[in-house]
Amino acid sequence: MELKVAKTDLQSKKGETKISIDEVLKQYKEEGKHIFYFDGQNPHKDMQKAQNTIQKAGYRVQLNEVRYGLDENNYIYEIHIV
Template sequence: MELLFARNELNEKPKKVKIDKIVEELKELGEKIFYFDKDNSHKDMMALVDGLEGEGFNVYFREVKYGLAEDEYMYEVHAL
């Protein structure tokens, strides 16, 4: 499954990443905070959280609002 990282600029396309790559990076670093684009489905984000917890990580997940409009948010995943 592929997820989309959060955009740095509103007009650019989000970069894709596979869950396996995220798990590899976490095993290497031990902990990291990832920001994902709002275009990811909530179901996919929950699958990521479940997958990381299955690998033995503690995961904190939330939506981060960065503006007043309803669609101005991103997902934050902090894995330890």
């Protein structure tokens, strides 16, 4: 499963960057990166599947919606691996 990574700024016009759950776990293990941000366009079910997949790999995971504006659609997903 691949998920869209969140943009780093609102004016960014780069193509969509995608990352797999295996790559997320690899970055966690090798680089020590433990917080990942994903685009709000990812289906919530896919985000929950990602959370469950990481939990089955033996890690504790927290999935949050991070709001960055007043509009209901201005949010990104945050996965925090502990």
